[in-house]
Amino acid sequence: MERKNIRIAVIGVGNCASSLIQGIHYYRDRGAEECIGLLNYEIGGYQPGDIEVVAAFDIDKRKVGVDVNEAVFALPNCTTVFCGDLPASGVKVSMGKVLDGYSEHMANFGDDRTFLLSSEAEPSQADVVDQLKKAGVDVLMNYLPVGSQKATEFYAECALEAGCAFVNNIPVFIASNPEWAQRFEARHIPIIGDDIKAQLGATIVHRTLGNLFKKRGVKLERTYQLNTGGNTDFLNMLNRERLASKKESKTEAVQAAIPQRLEAENIHVGPSDYVPWQNDNKVCFIRMEGKLFGDVAMNLELRLSVEDSPNSAGVAIDTIRCAKVALERNMGGIIEIPSAFFCKHPPRQIPDDESYATLMEEWV
Numbered sequence: 001m002e003r004k005n006i007r008i009a010v011i012g013v014g015n016c017a018s019s020l021i022q023g024i025h026y027y028r029d030r031g032a033e034e035c036i037g038l039l040n041y042e043i044g045g046y047q048p049g050d051i052e053v054v055a056a057f058d059i060d061k062r063k064v065g066v067d068v069n070e071a072v073f074a075l076p077n078c079t080t081v082f083c084g085d086l087p088a089s090g091v092k093v094s095m096g097k098v099l100d101g102y103s104e105h106m107a108n109f110g111d112d113r114t115f116l117l118s119s120e121a122e123p124s125q126a127d128v129v130d131q132l133k134k135a136g137v138d139v140l141m142n143y144l145p146v147g148s149q150k151a152t153e154f155y156a157e158c159a160l161e162a163g164c165a166f167v168n169n170i171p172v173f174i175a176s177n178p179e180w181a182q183r184f185e186a187r188h189i190p191i192i193g194d195d196i197k198a199q200l201g202a203t204i205v206h207r208t209l210g211n212l213f214k215k216r217g218v219k220l221e222r223t224y225q226l227n228t229g230g231n232t233d234f235l236n237m238l239n240r241e242r243l244a245s246k247k248e249s250k251t252e253a254v255q256a257a258i259p260q261r262l263e264a265e266n267i268h269v270g271p272s273d274y275v276p277w278q279n280d281n282k283v284c285f286i287r288m289e290g291k292l293f294g295d296v297a298m299n300l301e302l303r304l305s306v307e308d309s310p311n312s313a314g315v316a317i318d319t320i321r322c323a324k325v326a327l328e329r330n331m332g333g334i335i336e337i338p339s340a341f342f343c344k345h346p347p348r349q350i351p352d353d354e355s356y357a358t359l360m361e362e363w364v
Protein backbone atom coordinates (compact mmCIF):
# COMPACT_ATOMS: atom_id res chain seq x y z
CA MET A 1 0.00 0.00 0.00
CA GLU A 2 1.34 3.41 -0.88
CA ARG A 3 2.03 5.58 2.15
CA LYS A 4 0.87 9.19 2.45
CA ASN A 5 3.71 11.68 2.67
CA ILE A 6 4.37 15.04 4.30
CA ARG A 7 5.74 17.71 2.00
CA ILE A 8 8.11 20.12 3.71
CA ALA A 9 10.22 23.13 2.77
CA VAL A 10 13.30 24.14 4.74
CA ILE A 11 14.51 27.71 5.16
CA GLY A 12 18.26 27.37 5.69
CA VAL A 13 20.17 24.25 4.63
CA GLY A 14 22.53 24.31 7.60
CA ASN A 15 23.56 21.62 10.06
CA CYS A 16 20.10 21.16 11.60
CA ALA A 17 18.48 20.71 8.18
CA SER A 18 21.32 18.35 7.25
CA SER A 19 20.69 16.08 10.23
CA LEU A 20 16.94 16.17 9.60
CA ILE A 21 17.29 15.20 5.93
CA GLN A 22 19.86 12.51 6.69
CA GLY A 23 17.48 11.19 9.36
CA ILE A 24 14.52 10.99 6.97
CA HIS A 25 16.59 8.69 4.76
CA TYR A 26 18.25 6.83 7.61
CA TYR A 27 14.91 5.78 9.11
CA ARG A 28 13.05 5.28 5.81
CA ASP A 29 13.50 1.55 5.44
CA ARG A 30 13.88 0.63 9.07
CA GLY A 31 11.10 -1.03 11.04
CA ALA A 32 10.07 0.22 14.49
CA GLU A 33 12.30 -2.26 16.33
CA GLU A 34 15.42 -1.13 14.42
CA CYS A 35 14.86 2.57 15.04
CA ILE A 36 17.26 3.83 17.66
CA GLY A 37 17.01 7.45 18.72
CA LEU A 38 13.41 8.36 17.98
CA LEU A 39 10.96 9.83 20.46
CA ASN A 40 8.12 8.36 18.40
CA TYR A 41 8.16 5.92 15.51
CA GLU A 42 4.70 6.97 14.37
CA ILE A 43 2.69 10.14 14.86
CA GLY A 44 -0.78 10.27 13.33
CA GLY A 45 0.17 7.22 11.25
CA TYR A 46 3.23 8.99 9.77
CA GLN A 47 6.71 7.51 10.00
CA PRO A 48 9.94 9.56 9.67
CA GLY A 49 10.50 8.25 6.14
CA ASP A 50 7.14 9.67 5.01
CA ILE A 51 8.61 13.18 5.11
CA GLU A 52 9.67 14.58 1.76
CA VAL A 53 11.64 17.78 1.17
CA VAL A 54 10.01 19.54 -1.78
CA ALA A 55 11.61 22.98 -1.50
CA ALA A 56 14.66 24.50 0.19
CA PHE A 57 16.05 28.02 0.52
CA ASP A 58 19.56 29.20 1.36
CA ILE A 59 21.80 32.17 0.57
CA ASP A 60 25.22 30.49 0.36
CA LYS A 61 26.78 30.11 -3.08
CA ARG A 62 27.95 26.58 -2.24
CA LYS A 63 24.32 25.53 -1.77
CA VAL A 64 22.08 27.65 -4.03
CA GLY A 65 21.31 25.77 -7.27
CA VAL A 66 22.61 22.47 -5.86
CA ASP A 67 20.44 19.39 -5.22
CA VAL A 68 19.31 19.67 -1.60
CA ASN A 69 20.58 16.16 -0.78
CA GLU A 70 24.05 17.26 -1.87
CA ALA A 71 23.86 20.77 -0.37
CA VAL A 72 23.34 19.33 3.12
CA PHE A 73 27.01 18.25 3.07
CA ALA A 74 28.42 21.54 1.76
CA LEU A 75 30.49 23.92 3.90
CA PRO A 76 30.10 25.58 6.32
CA ASN A 77 28.08 22.56 7.51
CA CYS A 78 30.20 20.48 9.83
CA THR A 79 27.84 18.09 11.59
CA THR A 80 28.40 14.34 11.83
CA VAL A 81 27.47 12.46 8.69
CA PHE A 82 25.46 9.42 9.77
CA CYS A 83 23.75 8.84 6.43
CA GLY A 84 26.06 10.06 3.69
CA ASP A 85 24.60 8.10 0.83
CA LEU A 86 21.62 10.25 -0.17
CA PRO A 87 20.03 9.80 -3.60
CA ALA A 88 19.57 12.94 -5.74
CA SER A 89 16.24 14.45 -4.73
CA GLY A 90 15.56 16.48 -7.86
CA VAL A 91 14.95 19.51 -5.63
CA LYS A 92 17.46 22.31 -6.12
CA VAL A 93 18.14 24.79 -3.32
CA SER A 94 16.56 28.13 -4.21
CA MET A 95 18.07 31.51 -3.44
CA GLY A 96 16.45 32.84 -0.27
CA LYS A 97 15.73 36.29 1.06
CA VAL A 98 18.79 37.69 2.85
CA LEU A 99 17.57 40.55 5.09
CA ASP A 100 19.16 40.00 8.54
CA GLY A 101 19.82 36.29 7.91
CA TYR A 102 23.44 37.10 7.10
CA SER A 103 25.88 38.56 9.54
CA GLU A 104 29.04 40.27 8.28
CA HIS A 105 30.92 39.98 11.55
CA MET A 106 31.73 36.37 10.57
CA ALA A 107 33.69 37.42 7.48
CA ASN A 108 37.15 37.00 9.02
CA PHE A 109 36.74 33.45 10.23
CA GLY A 110 37.54 31.68 6.94
CA ASP A 111 35.44 30.16 4.19
CA ASP A 112 34.80 26.89 5.95
CA ARG A 113 33.19 28.73 8.87
CA THR A 114 31.05 31.50 7.48
CA PHE A 115 28.41 32.01 4.78
CA LEU A 116 29.53 32.98 1.27
CA LEU A 117 26.71 35.07 -0.05
CA SER A 118 25.34 33.93 -3.43
CA SER A 119 25.00 36.55 -6.16
CA GLU A 120 21.68 35.06 -7.38
CA ALA A 121 18.74 37.47 -7.35
CA GLU A 122 16.70 37.34 -4.17
CA PRO A 123 13.06 36.24 -4.42
CA SER A 124 10.12 38.50 -3.62
CA GLN A 125 7.42 37.42 -1.21
CA ALA A 126 5.19 36.60 -4.19
CA ASP A 127 7.96 34.38 -5.66
CA VAL A 128 8.34 32.38 -2.45
CA VAL A 129 4.57 32.03 -1.98
CA ASP A 130 4.23 30.86 -5.53
CA GLN A 131 6.99 28.30 -5.09
CA LEU A 132 5.50 26.97 -1.84
CA LYS A 133 2.09 26.62 -3.47
CA LYS A 134 3.40 24.95 -6.61
CA ALA A 135 5.45 22.50 -4.56
CA GLY A 136 2.38 21.70 -2.44
CA VAL A 137 4.22 22.39 0.81
CA ASP A 138 2.41 21.26 3.98
CA VAL A 139 4.98 22.42 6.54
CA LEU A 140 7.56 25.21 6.37
CA MET A 141 10.55 24.70 8.70
CA ASN A 142 12.43 27.80 9.81
CA TYR A 143 16.16 27.18 10.30
CA LEU A 144 17.52 30.71 9.88
CA PRO A 145 20.46 31.83 12.03
CA VAL A 146 19.75 33.18 15.51
CA GLY A 147 18.98 36.91 15.33
CA SER A 148 17.13 36.75 11.98
CA GLN A 149 14.09 38.74 13.05
CA LYS A 150 13.24 40.34 9.71
CA ALA A 151 13.97 37.26 7.63
CA THR A 152 11.84 35.09 9.92
CA GLU A 153 8.97 37.56 9.65
CA PHE A 154 9.34 37.48 5.86
CA TYR A 155 8.94 33.69 5.74
CA ALA A 156 6.15 33.69 8.34
CA GLU A 157 4.26 36.05 6.01
CA CYS A 158 4.91 33.62 3.15
CA ALA A 159 3.52 30.71 5.21
CA LEU A 160 0.40 32.72 6.01
CA GLU A 161 -0.15 33.55 2.39
CA ALA A 162 0.66 30.13 0.98
CA GLY A 163 -1.37 28.34 3.67
CA CYS A 164 1.53 26.19 5.00
CA ALA A 165 1.91 25.20 8.64
CA PHE A 166 4.92 27.00 10.14
CA VAL A 167 7.43 25.46 12.55
CA ASN A 168 9.68 28.08 14.06
CA ASN A 169 12.84 26.36 15.26
CA ILE A 170 14.71 29.52 16.17
CA PRO A 171 14.51 32.04 19.02
CA VAL A 172 12.69 34.80 17.16
CA PHE A 173 9.31 35.23 18.79
CA ILE A 174 6.47 34.45 16.38
CA ALA A 175 4.25 31.80 18.05
CA SER A 176 4.91 33.50 21.39
CA ASN A 177 4.18 36.96 20.02
CA PRO A 178 0.41 37.53 20.48
CA GLU A 179 0.10 39.63 17.32
CA TRP A 180 1.69 36.99 15.12
CA ALA A 181 -0.18 34.19 16.89
CA GLN A 182 -3.41 36.05 16.21
CA ARG A 183 -2.59 36.29 12.52
CA PHE A 184 -2.08 32.51 12.29
CA GLU A 185 -5.30 32.04 14.24
CA ALA A 186 -7.21 34.38 11.91
CA ARG A 187 -5.95 32.53 8.81
CA HIS A 188 -6.53 29.19 10.53
CA ILE A 189 -2.96 28.04 9.87
CA PRO A 190 -1.08 25.95 12.45
CA ILE A 191 2.09 27.29 14.04
CA ILE A 192 4.48 25.40 16.34
CA GLY A 193 7.22 27.37 18.15
CA ASP A 194 9.32 29.04 19.26
CA ASP A 195 12.93 27.80 19.49
CA ILE A 196 13.39 24.04 19.31
CA LYS A 197 14.18 22.24 22.58
CA ALA A 198 16.75 19.58 21.68
CA GLN A 199 16.11 15.85 22.25
CA LEU A 200 18.51 15.56 25.18
CA GLY A 201 19.89 19.07 25.22
CA ALA A 202 20.85 21.69 27.74
CA THR A 203 17.33 23.01 28.28
CA ILE A 204 15.51 19.74 28.91
CA VAL A 205 18.26 18.55 31.27
CA HIS A 206 18.30 21.85 33.20
CA ARG A 207 14.49 21.88 33.42
CA THR A 208 14.40 18.28 34.60
CA LEU A 209 16.93 18.98 37.33
CA GLY A 210 14.99 22.10 38.34
CA ASN A 211 11.89 19.98 38.68
CA LEU A 212 13.84 17.50 40.79
CA PHE A 213 14.89 20.28 43.19
CA LYS A 214 11.23 21.29 43.39
CA LYS A 215 9.93 17.77 44.05
CA ARG A 216 12.64 17.06 46.66
CA GLY A 217 12.06 20.32 48.56
CA VAL A 218 15.50 21.77 47.85
CA LYS A 219 15.64 25.55 47.58
CA LEU A 220 17.51 26.54 44.42
CA GLU A 221 19.45 29.72 45.07
CA ARG A 222 21.75 30.12 42.07
CA THR A 223 22.33 28.47 38.75
CA TYR A 224 24.20 28.79 35.48
CA GLN A 225 24.20 27.02 32.15
CA LEU A 226 27.25 27.69 29.97
CA ASN A 227 27.44 26.36 26.42
CA THR A 228 30.32 26.15 23.96
CA GLY A 229 30.36 24.91 20.38
CA GLY A 230 32.15 25.32 17.07
CA ASN A 231 29.39 25.41 14.46
CA THR A 232 28.16 28.42 12.49
CA ASP A 233 25.40 28.92 15.07
CA PHE A 234 27.99 29.55 17.80
CA LEU A 235 30.09 31.69 15.47
CA ASN A 236 27.02 33.78 14.62
CA MET A 237 26.30 34.22 18.31
CA LEU A 238 29.69 35.87 18.95
CA ASN A 239 27.77 38.93 17.79
CA ARG A 240 26.09 39.68 21.09
CA GLU A 241 23.42 41.81 19.42
CA ARG A 242 22.02 38.74 17.68
CA LEU A 243 21.83 36.92 20.97
CA ALA A 244 19.22 38.77 23.01
CA SER A 245 16.15 36.67 22.16
CA LYS A 246 18.12 33.41 22.41
CA LYS A 247 19.21 34.26 25.95
CA GLU A 248 15.68 35.24 26.88
CA SER A 249 14.26 32.04 25.41
CA LYS A 250 16.75 29.75 27.18
CA THR A 251 16.52 31.60 30.49
CA GLU A 252 12.73 31.61 30.52
CA ALA A 253 12.65 27.89 29.73
CA VAL A 254 14.68 27.24 32.88
CA GLN A 255 12.91 29.83 35.08
CA ALA A 256 9.60 28.12 34.27
CA ALA A 257 10.78 24.77 35.63
CA ILE A 258 12.57 25.61 38.88
CA PRO A 259 11.14 25.83 42.42
CA GLN A 260 10.77 29.62 42.34
CA ARG A 261 11.86 32.32 39.94
CA LEU A 262 15.39 33.55 40.56
CA GLU A 263 16.49 37.18 40.48
CA ALA A 264 18.43 37.99 37.30
CA GLU A 265 21.76 38.12 39.15
CA ASN A 266 21.31 34.52 40.34
CA ILE A 267 20.64 32.88 36.98
CA HIS A 268 22.92 32.88 33.96
CA VAL A 269 21.85 30.80 30.97
CA GLY A 270 23.12 31.16 27.44
CA PRO A 271 25.55 30.41 24.66
CA SER A 272 28.96 31.23 26.06
CA ASP A 273 31.74 30.84 23.54
CA TYR A 274 32.80 29.70 20.10
CA VAL A 275 35.47 27.00 20.04
CA PRO A 276 36.18 26.23 16.34
CA TRP A 277 37.59 22.72 16.82
CA GLN A 278 34.42 21.60 18.55
CA ASN A 279 32.57 21.84 15.21
CA ASP A 280 28.99 20.68 15.81
CA ASN A 281 29.77 19.21 19.22
CA LYS A 282 28.12 21.30 21.93
CA VAL A 283 29.32 21.11 25.51
CA CYS A 284 27.11 22.40 28.27
CA PHE A 285 28.09 23.04 31.89
CA ILE A 286 25.34 23.35 34.47
CA ARG A 287 25.81 24.36 38.11
CA MET A 288 22.97 24.51 40.62
CA GLU A 289 23.42 25.71 44.19
CA GLY A 290 20.75 25.09 46.76
CA LYS A 291 19.80 24.53 50.38
CA LEU A 292 18.41 21.28 51.67
CA PHE A 293 17.29 19.99 55.07
CA GLY A 294 18.39 22.23 57.95
CA ASP A 295 19.25 25.06 55.50
CA VAL A 296 22.43 23.16 54.67
CA ALA A 297 24.17 24.05 51.38
CA MET A 298 24.56 21.66 48.45
CA ASN A 299 25.61 22.05 44.84
CA LEU A 300 25.50 20.03 41.67
CA GLU A 301 27.72 20.23 38.58
CA LEU A 302 26.98 18.55 35.29
CA ARG A 303 28.70 18.39 31.93
CA LEU A 304 26.69 17.39 28.87
CA SER A 305 28.31 16.71 25.51
CA VAL A 306 26.11 16.28 22.43
CA GLU A 307 26.26 16.61 18.67
CA ASP A 308 23.98 19.63 18.35
CA SER A 309 22.21 19.03 15.05
CA PRO A 310 21.05 15.40 15.31
CA ASN A 311 19.89 16.44 18.78
CA SER A 312 17.72 19.09 17.13
CA ALA A 313 16.55 16.80 14.30
CA GLY A 314 15.34 14.20 16.81
CA VAL A 315 12.70 16.73 17.80
CA ALA A 316 12.08 18.27 14.38
CA ILE A 317 11.08 14.86 13.03
CA ASP A 318 8.16 14.96 15.51
CA THR A 319 7.17 18.63 15.14
CA ILE A 320 6.77 18.15 11.39
CA ARG A 321 4.42 15.23 11.92
CA CYS A 322 2.43 17.12 14.59
CA ALA A 323 2.09 20.07 12.20
CA LYS A 324 0.76 17.77 9.48
CA VAL A 325 -1.68 16.14 11.90
CA ALA A 326 -2.84 19.64 12.95
CA LEU A 327 -3.57 20.42 9.29
CA GLU A 328 -5.52 17.19 8.94
CA ARG A 329 -7.50 17.99 12.09
CA ASN A 330 -8.29 21.40 10.68
CA MET A 331 -6.57 23.15 13.59
CA GLY A 332 -5.25 26.70 13.21
CA GLY A 333 -3.23 29.14 15.34
CA ILE A 334 -0.95 27.98 18.15
CA ILE A 335 -0.64 24.22 18.43
CA GLU A 336 -0.16 24.28 22.16
CA ILE A 337 1.02 20.86 23.36
CA PRO A 338 3.68 20.24 20.68
CA SER A 339 4.85 23.86 21.12
CA ALA A 340 5.24 23.39 24.88
CA PHE A 341 6.89 19.97 24.74
CA PHE A 342 9.16 20.57 21.76
CA CYS A 343 10.08 24.25 22.11
CA LYS A 344 11.91 26.39 24.63
CA HIS A 345 9.75 29.50 24.23
CA PRO A 346 6.15 28.42 23.64
CA PRO A 347 3.25 30.83 24.12
CA ARG A 348 2.52 29.04 27.42
CA GLN A 349 5.06 27.04 29.44
CA ILE A 350 3.73 23.66 30.57
CA PRO A 351 5.72 21.24 32.80
CA ASP A 352 7.43 18.67 30.55
CA ASP A 353 5.79 15.67 32.26
CA GLU A 354 2.37 17.20 31.69
CA SER A 355 2.90 18.15 28.04
CA TYR A 356 4.46 14.72 27.42
CA ALA A 357 1.45 12.90 28.87
CA THR A 358 -0.98 14.95 26.76
CA LEU A 359 1.17 14.54 23.67
CA MET A 360 1.15 10.76 24.04
CA GLU A 361 -2.59 10.73 24.67
CA GLU A 362 -3.76 13.13 22.01
CA TRP A 363 -1.11 13.17 19.29
CA VAL A 364 0.74 9.88 19.06
Ligand SMILES: O=P(O)(O)OC[C@H]1O[C@@H](O)[C@H](O)[C@@H](O)[C@@H]1O
Pocket (backbone or CB within 6 Å): 016, 169, 170, 171, 195, 196, 197, 198, 199, 200, 201, 202, 203, 204, 233, 250, 308, 309, 311, 312
Ligand atom coordinates in the same frame (compact mmCIF):
# COMPACT_ATOMS: atom_id res chain seq x y z
O1 LIG B 1 20.10 22.22 23.99
P1 LIG B 1 18.93 23.14 23.97
O2 LIG B 1 19.00 24.17 25.04
O3 LIG B 1 17.63 22.43 23.94
O4 LIG B 1 19.02 23.97 22.61
C1 LIG B 1 19.25 23.30 21.42
C2 LIG B 1 18.89 24.00 20.15
O5 LIG B 1 18.79 25.40 20.29
C3 LIG B 1 18.53 26.10 19.09
O6 LIG B 1 18.32 27.46 19.36
C4 LIG B 1 19.72 25.90 18.19
O7 LIG B 1 19.62 26.67 17.01
C5 LIG B 1 19.83 24.44 17.85
O8 LIG B 1 20.93 24.22 17.03
C6 LIG B 1 19.95 23.63 19.11
O9 LIG B 1 19.88 22.25 18.82
